[in-house]
Amino acid sequence: MADISVLLPDGSARSVPAGATIADVAASIGSRLAKAALAGTVNGDEVDLTTVVADGVTVSVITADSDAGRHVLRHSTAHVLAQAVVQLFPGAQFSIGPAIEDGFYYDFELPGGRTFSDDDLSSIEARMRQIMKANQPFIRSELSAADALTLFASQKYKCEIIERVTSGAADGSDAGEVGNSDTISVYRNSDEFVDLCRGPHVPSTSRLGHFALMKVAGAYWRGNEKGPMLQRIYGTAWESEVALKEHLHRLEEAGKRDHRKLANELDLLSFPSELGGGLAVWHPKGAIIRKLMEDYSRQRHQDGDYQFVYTPHLANANLFAQSGHLDFYADGMYPPMEMDNGTYYMKPMNCPMHCLIYGSRQRSYRELPLRLFELGNVYRYERAGTLHGLLRIRGFTQDDSHIYCTEDQMAEEIASLLDFIMSVLRRFGFNDFEFNLSTRDPEKSVGSDEIWEKATIALGDALGSHGLEYKIKDGDAAFYGPKIDIDVRDAIGRKWQLSTIQLDFNSPERFGLEYVGNDGQRRRPIMIHRALMGSIERFFGVLIEHYAGAFPTWLSPEQVRVLPVAAAHNEYAQSVVTQLKSRGFRVDIDHADEQLGKRIRNAKTGKVPYVLVVGDDDVAHGTVGVNPRGGDVERDVTVSAFVDRLAADVAEGQSGGE
RNA sequence: GCCGGGUUAGCUCAGUGGUAGAGCAACGCACUUGUAAUGCGUAGGCCGUGGGUUCAACCCCCACACCCGGCUCCA
Numbered sequence: 001m002a003d004i005s006v007l008l009p010d011g012s013a014r015s016v017p018a019g020a021t022i023a024d025v026a027a028s029i030g031s032r033l034a035k036a037a038l039a040g041t042v043n044g045d046e047v048d049l050t051t052v053v054a055d056g057v058t059v060s061v062i063t064a065d066s067d068a069g070r071h072v073l074r075h076s077t078a079h080v081l082a083q084a085v086v087q088l089f090p091g092a093q094f095s096i097g098p099a100i101e102d103g104f105y106y107d108f109e110l111p112g113g114r115t116f117s118d119d120d121l122s123s124i125e126a127r128m129r130q131i132m133k134a135n136q137p138f139i140r141s142e143l144s145a146a147d148a149l150t151l152f153a154s155q156k157y158k159c160e161i162i163e164r165v166t167s168g169a170a171d172g173s174d175a176g177e178v179g180n181s182d183t184i185s186v187y188r189n190s191d192e193f194v195d196l197c198r199g200p201h202v203p204s205t206s207r208l209g210h211f212a213l214m215k216v217a218g219a220y221w222r223g224n225e226k227g228p229m230l231q232r233i234y235g236t237a238w239e240s241e242v243a244l245k246e247h248l249h250r251l252e253e254a255g256k257r258d259h260r261k262l263a264n265e266l267d268l269l270s271f272p273s274e275l276g277g278g279l280a281v282w283h284p285k286g287a288i289i290r291k292l293m294e295d296y297s298r299q300r301h302q303d304g305d306y307q308f309v310y311t312p313h314l315a316n317a318n319l320f321a322q323s324g325h326l327d328f329y330a331d332g333m334y335p336p337m338e339m340d341n342g343t344y345y346m347k348p349m350n351c352p353m354h355c356l357i358y359g360s361r362q363r364s365y366r367e368l369p370l371r372l373f374e375l376g377n378v379y380r381y382e383r384a385g386t387l388h389g390l391l392r393i394r395g396f397t398q399d400d401s402h403i404y405c406t407e408d409q410m411a412e413e414i415a416s417l418l419d420f421i422m423s424v425l426r427r428f429g430f431n432d433f434e435f436n437l438s439t440r441d442p443e444k445s446v447g448s449d450e451i452w453e454k455a456t457i458a459l460g461d462a463l464g465s466h467g468l469e470y471k472i473k474d475g476d477a478a479f480y481g482p483k484i485d486i487d488v489r490d491a492i493g494r495k496w497q498l499s500t501i502q503l504d505f506n507s508p509e510r511f512g513l514e515y516v517g518n519d520g521q522r523r524r525p526i527m528i529h530r531a532l533m534g535s536i537e538r539f540f541g542v543l544i545e546h547y548a549g550a551f552p553t554w555l556s557p558e559q560v561r562v563l564p565v566a567a568a569h570n571e572y573a574q575s576v577v578t579q580l581k582s583r584g585f586r587v588d589i590d591h592a593d594e595q596l597g598k599r600i601r602n603a604k605t606g607k608v609p610y611v612l613v614v615g616d617d618d619v620a621h622g623t624v625g626v627n628p629r630g631g632d633v634e635r636d637v638t639v640s641a642f643v644d645r646l647a648a649d650v651a652e653g654q655s656g657g658e
Numbered sequence: 659g660c661c662g663g664g665u666u667a668g669c670u671c672a673g674u675g676g677u678a679g680a681g682c683a684a685c686g687c688a689c690u691u692g693u694a695a696u697g698c699g700u701a702g703g704c705c706g707u708g709g710g711u712u713c714a715a716c717c718c719c720c721a722c723a724c725c726c727g728g729c730u731c732c733a
Contacts (some may be wrong), residue, residue, distance in 0.1 A: 115662065217728030218661025225730045229661050232728070260725095264669080273665095273706075273724040329733055349733055378692070378733095383659050386726095386731065478733055502733090529733085566690045592690065601694035615692050633693055 004055035015242040016053070023049040023203070026061045036063040038207060039072045046072070048200040061383045062200075064207075064239035070514060073364075074099035076138065076202045077128075077237040078213050083193035084127035085233070089114070094195070095157035095221060095230060103211075103236035107219055109157070109228065116216045116231050124233070125213045132209050136189040137484040138201035148184040151194065157221065158196055169289060210244040211237035212615055246531060254492060259544035261387040266607065268547055268557075269390075278394035280537060285557035290540060290588070292555050293428075294653070297399050297533065300424055306373035306401060311353035313377055317343040322351040322510055324446060326477045334381045350376035351529055354402040354513040358525075363515040368525060369405035369413050375536065376400045390541030397536040404525040411448065413528060414462035418484075421499045421532050425488060427654070429552070430498075432489035435468050435525040438476035445479045447506050455503040456482040480506035483529075498539065502529040525653060550607040550629060554653035559646065560587040561603045562624075564616030567592045572619045576612060576639060583643055585650075600627065610646065 004013045006025060016025055022040035026033045026049070039062040040047055042054075046068065053059055062068045072365060073256060075585070078097035085092050089110050097106030097503070116124075142437045143151070145166040152158035162184060185199055188194040202208060212235060219232040238244040255261075260495065265268050268286030301308070317336060322324040325348065326333075334346040347353070354372045363370065379395050386392055405413050437459055440452045459482055463470045470484070477483055483502035487495050504527040507513075533539035543551070553559055560580055564573035573589055580587040590599045596613065603611045613625040617636065624642055626634045637645075 116664080141661085215727060216662060217731045220660075223730070225660065229729080234728080277724065323733095325733065332732070351733085352687075380732080383731065385659065385661090385729080385731085387725090392732080482731085563690050568690075595689090595691060595696055596693065597691090598695050599693095604694055611693080613693060617692085627693055635692085 004053070006053050006056070007058040009058070009060045018055075019052055021050050021052050022047060022059060022061065025053060025059050029061070033063070034063075035482060035573050036081050037061045038064050038069050038202045041068075046200050048138075049203050050140070051200075051472050053057070065243075071099045072200055072238070073202055073208055073239065074104040074237045075197075076205070077208050077235060078104040078106045079138070079187065079193075079195050079197070079201065080131050080205055080208060081124065081213070081233060081235060082108075082195060083131055083189065084124050088120075088124060088127055093155055093157055096161070097195075103214070105219075105232050105234045107221070107230040107232045109230050116233065118216070121213045121216065121233065123244050126380065128211070128213075131190070132205045134190070135206035136259060137203050138189045139188050140185060140187055140199055141186050142183040142202075145184055148186065148196070148550070151186070152196070153190065153556060159374060161196060179193075182321055184609060186203075202471065208237065210239065210241050211235055212244065212248070238280045250492075254494070254545075257492070257545040257548045258389075259391075259541040262542075262549035263390070271389075272587070273654065276394075277384060278382055278392070280390065280393060280395075286540070288557040289543075289551060289555050290536060293533070293536065293540065293543075294399075296427065297424070300420075301371075301373045301401070304371070304420055306371040307353065309357055309372050309374050311347070311350055311357075311374060311376060312626055313347055313379070315347050315353065317345055319352050319356075320345055320348075323350065323355070323507060324479065324510060325352070328444065330381070332380050334379050334657060346379040347376075348378050348380045350374055350378065350400045351402055351507060351527075352399060352511070354400075355513060355527075358402075358404055359511055359513050363404075363513075363525070365406060365515050365517050365523075367402050368515060369409050370525075371395060371401060371403045373399075373401045388417050390537045390544075393535075393537055396538065398531050399533045399536060401532075402528045403530060404508070404515075405528065406515075406517075406523070407526055408501075410458050410528075411465075411525050412461060412486075412501075415465055417528070417530055418434070418462060418466055421486060421501075421530075424532055425486075425498065429491070429546060430488040434487040434489075434495070435463055435470035436473050436476075436485045436487065437463065437470050438473040438478075438483050438485065439597050441475035441479075445477065445639045450483065451505045456506060458501060459484050459501070477500055478504075478529075480504045490542065491548070494545075498534050498542065499532050500530065503527075505527055550609075552653040553600075553609045553646070553649045554651075555584065556607075556609050558588050558606070558608050559585050559605075559650075560610045560612060561608045562587065562612045562614065563596060563603070564589070564591045564592050565596055565613060569614050569616070569619055573614050579639055580646070584645070604629070605635040607650070609638065610642075612642070 003019055004018050005013050005015050007013055014025065014028060016028055018537050021036060023034065026037040026133055037049055039049055040051065041060045042051060042057050043064065046062070060462050062072060064070065064073055068304045075098065078099065082094040082097055085108055086094060087435050091111035093109040095107040095109070097104060113224065145162055148162050152162065165184070184196065185198060187197045187199060189205055210285050213234055214234045217232045217234065218229050222225040232455050236244070236247055238247060263286065266285060268285050268289070269280050269282045301655050317326065329348060330525050333348045337344045357372060358370065375397050382392055382394050403413060439456055463484065481503040485497055485498055486499040487497045489495055508524050513525055515525050562576050564570045570591055577587050577589050590603070600611055607629065609629045611627040613627060618624055621636065623636045626637050626642060
């Protein structure tokens with residue numbers, strides 16, 4: 001048989017016999033690659049190893065230690081999960097089971113409304129390992145929709161997917177299962193189990209095994225909360241036992257940073273159940289940090305020509321009707337309070353009140369941009385199941401600003417806002433930013449197409465002029481205008497959405513806001529909503545996780561703890577404390593009621609930046625022993641040298657450490 | 659709001675249908691200590707709240723509150 005030629009990713013051509021598969025190509029390159037191969041691509045499309053290649057195509061081999069390879073083995077592991085569940089729970093309906101970041105899931109419905117327990121997970125996992133040991137090949141076949149409906153007659157969710165695909169109603173979630181072709185592809189890996197799937201899959205179940213089932217959760221069918229609630233099993237799967245262990249270790253490390261745990265251990269704040277869900281009280285140590293954060297924010301806003309305002313927590317319902325929020329967010333607001341002269345609501349946002357301030361008198365173009373700033377307390381009735389520590393709460397404080405400007409000023413204002421935001425976030429140790437531009441959702445928005453387009457372009461241009469790359473999030477905008485959301489990466493690479501810049505052509509209209517232009521004509525200003533930390537509470541939660549509770553010195557509630565070696569050194573220790581306090585540092589003393597080692601340990605677990613140990617030598621020479629967090633012990637440091645060092649540390653933190 | 663799991667001493671957690679235990683923390687005494695846990699002792703609990711079943715409930719049932727993991731939602 002004649003040879004054919006295929007192109008490899010490095011651009012080289014390789015000649016293989018006609019009828020060769022991806023596996024054959026891999027084998028022709030090398031035996032190690034053949035062994036590592038899980039799947040391949042042909043002209044960029046992912047295919048099985050058994051796929052026959054045609055002359056002239058570009059071929060690559062997917063191995064397990066690549067993102068694509070992990071994706072394949074996670075998807076295949078999901079199939080094995082479904083197979084195990086179907087075998088252990090006769091009559092189980094299985095719906096969809098994609099690969100996701102770090103793992104996979106599969107959604108099921110068990111007969112009689114049965115639900116999975118944690119015990120079930122271990123038996124399912126055991127069955128999965130049996131299936132993997134059995135070395136069952138994944139065999140692809142294609143059939144007509146009618147045949148597929150017959151094959152999956154007892155599987156209602158599969159039938160629904162097939163029907164949606166054949167009727168052309170399929171969306172992305174279906175495509176992952178079957179693709180969008182005229183024929184339906186299925187994978188069979190034993191006599192008992194066959195599943196709809198676009199593929200590709202690993203050649204055989206024996207190629208899997210470095211996995212763990214993680215948790216059971218409820219999940220709505222097709223993400224529709226009015227639809228049936230399915231039982232979802234989450235798992236993680238990796239190319240090797242080492243990679244799996246590393247992943248589990250990362251989860252453990254992330255768990256140690258949990259802001260709820262640290263907030264409790266470090267006595268920062270709490271969520272008393274007597275107070276109600278999603279409401280926090282700030283303890284003194286947390287309050288110090290919050291005050292420092294807020295002081296810093298105020299200083300920066302003052303420097304940035306913002307004007308500070310205050311507005312009340314309650315407002316007449318008419319105000320929120322006028323702003324349009326009641327139309328869109330009434331469900332997310334605390335229930336109305338009927339009062340003598342009308343209906344009142346807790347405010348879920350500050351913007352309508354800032355609009356009232358703008359509109360309180362005639363404005364001139366000379367006043368613009370007018371930047372109003374408030375640390376405003378707002379209350380949102382978050383649904384009970386969505387509350388999550390500080391990250392999702394019902395009463396919180398926004399570092400909220402509304403900027404009123406002319407159309408001509410808009411672009412420059414957005415551009416300078418990007419600089420401002422990044423500059424402030426860097427002070428809190430965030431240096432890795434990602435930008436998302438959210439566009440209109442026609443179903444949930446107001447305003448003309450032209451104005452939306454103009455606003456969207458303005459935001460994109462501002463990012464572009466800064467050379468910032470961004471992703472488009474289609475339909476993710478607020479009802480009144482498009483927005484830029486800014487995500488940051490924390491110390492261990494997790495992504496958090498913090499800041500937002502939102503354009504609003506709607507509110508100025510609703511509130512009849514105007515300014516008098518230089519030509520004497522009345523014009524409508526453009527409004528920009530902008531939160532930087534977003535919610536102070538949430539930002540604090542993120543900071544706790546980012547710093548793992550070890551706040552930089554400028555933010556630490558207790559910057560220094562002085563430990564006298566013995567009671568004889570108490571007086572000297574106290575004099576050190578007094579000196580440091582007089583310089584404005586936050587310092588405590590821990591008297592020698594316990595052994596030194598124990599007291600050092602307490603200071604370390606309390607994440608105090610500097611532990612000073614003072615004993616006979618120090619009393620004699622006016623020095624201290626410095627034990628810095630994360631550093632080495634230094635003896636015989638003069639008090640004045642330590643003061644300089646501490647001052648430098650604080651100043652460095654306040655300037656972002658740059 | 660929906661699905662699942664929880665709630666026992668200040669914290670972390672054991673526990674059995676016959677009204678409860680550990681470690682750490684707290685307090686007291688002894689020890690006076692130079693860089694990550696000294697020893698001994700004491701005290702501390704309406705077993706989330708309210709109903710019910712039972713001779714008897716921390717334990718079984720119901721409701722509610724709060725928390726955790728997801729789903730949905732997030733101005």
